[in-house]
Amino acid sequence: MKNSYSTRELADMLSVNESTVKRWADSGFIECVKTKGGHRKFPVRSVLKFVHENRMNAPSLSLSEFDGKDVQAHLSAGFVDVLVPPLKEAALQGDSYEVQRIMRTGFVSQPDLIIFYTKLVFPSLVEIGTGWENGELGVDSEHLATQAIKSALFRFQSEIFVKEPNGLTAVVSCFEGEVHDIAIMCVASYLTSEGWRVYHLGQDIPTADLAAFTRVKKPNLVAMSADIVENERSFVFSINNKIVPAAKKVGAMTILGGSGVPARFAGRVKCDLLSEDISDMRKVHEGMLNERTAGTK
Ligand code: B12
Numbered sequence: 625m626k627n628s629y630s631t632r633e634l635a636d637m638l639s640v641n642e643s644t645v646k647r648w649a650d651s652g653f654i655e656c657v658k659t660k661g662g663h664r665k666f667p668v669r670s671v672l673k674f675v676h677e678n679r680m681n682a683p684s685l686s687l688s689e690f691d692g693k694d695v696q697a698h699l700s701a702g703f704v705d706v707l708v709p710p711l712k713e714a715a716l717q718g719d720s721y722e723v724q725r726i727m728r729t730g731f732v733s734q735p736d737l738i739i740f741y742t743k744l745v746f747p748s749l750v751e752i753g754t755g756w757e758n759g760e761l762g763v764d765s766e767h768l769a770t771q772a773i774k775s776a777l778f779r780f781q782s783e784i785f786v787k788e789p790n791g792l793t794a795v796v797s798c799f800e801g802e803v804h805d806i807a808i809m810c811v812a813s814y815l816t817s818e819g820w821r822v823y824h825l826g827q828d829i830p831t832a833d834l835a836a837f838t839r840v841k842k843p844n845l846v847a848m849s850a851d852i853v854e855n856e857r858s859f860v861f862s863i864n865n866k867i868v869p870a871a872k873k874v875g876a877m878t879i880l881g882g883s884g885v886p887a888r889f890a891g892r893v894k895c896d897l898l899s900e901d902i903s904d905m906r907k908v909h910e911g912m913l914n915e916r917t918a919g920t921k
Pocket residue numbers: 742746749750752753754757767770774801802803804805806807808811847848849850851852879880881882883884899900901902903904905
């Protein structure tokens with residue numbers, strides 16, 4: 625995996641002069657380290673941060689990592705789905721550093737986090753799940769691959785540029801008994817990148833604890849994820865009688881996300897939003913930010 629770029633490489637990839645890159649570095653806009661010989665080296669992590677922070681389009685940064693005309697043409701147009709097969713392959717090998725490298729590449733070509741998740745990360749997981757369902761993959765391979773993606777996501781997410789705090793707070797959590805936490809981890813990461821203060825509670829949070837935590841932290845939003853519900857009555861009771869009242873008391877919006885569960889419980893659970901698509905988080909974020917901005921004027 626490439627760890628850093630030279631001034632020339634970076635200038636070529638961003639289509640600017642070398643002198644521009646040096647000026648950015650000397651003004652502190654982009655972090656660089658100097659070698660003993662006095663040459664500037666730009667860590668990949670800082671380059672990604674810089675590109676993301678400045679909303680730059682730098683597909684050639686990702687092109688430098690991949691061979692093949694088709695792949696390059698797709699990447700230069702931001703179509704990261706072309707990286708699903710290599711990402712899945714690296715995951716099935718349990719090579720989480722290669723998965724991370726592919727994620728970095730994909731993110732440079734498609735720096736919209738929501739699109740990046742929905743076109744690259746999630747389809748890879750779904751394909752792995754389908755392989756298991758069809759009997760092509762054993763539980764061992766499925767777990768190895770998932771773990772590789774999850775570990776890579778953890779590291780990758782620490783490289784994402786985070787906006788200034790916007791004053792909004794969210795509690796995000798899997799519902800009691802739920803262990804599928806990758807989507808909610810991505811929800812947490814998206815909101816964090818948009819400047820939210822996020823309390824990410826992870827898998828299998830008992831209802832009483834989630835309600836108590838909500839009462840204490842008084843967030844603007846409580847976002848939950850549930851993929852598998854065995855006891856319908858208890859699920860509906862927990863949401864309607866414990867979590868929603870706790871959220872209402874502190875003025876928080878509630879969202880229940882997951883696959884199949886929101887549709888199955890539509891009209892039965894009293895959350896403000898039921899969603900099967902992480903893209904809905906963009907609308908929620910923008911709506912709440914506008915409300916907040918209007919309220920503080
Ligand atoms: C990885 C995985 C696991 C891992 C979980 C690792 C982890 N830390 O997450 C492990 C191996 C532990 C696991 C266990 C099980 N799994 Co599993 N697993 C998967 C797999 C392959 C990928 C899950 C994933 O991350 N998908 C990608 C994410 C992004 O999808 P998602 O969570 O559905 O999120 C989407 C929406 O639901 C929505 N969303 C989700 N949460 C939220 C929240 C908010 C706020 C919003 C706005 C949106 C949102 O956004 C996403 C799309 O934009 C899927 C296959 C698949 N098709 O997804 C099966 C799958 C989910 N698992 C399944 C099953 C059956 C199980 C087990 C019961 C298997 C078993 N017999 O032990 C156990 C469950 C244990 C438990 N107590 O819950 C089934 C579920 C079927 C169902 N709904 O009834 C699936 C679909 C596989 C299948 N085709 O049968 N699993």
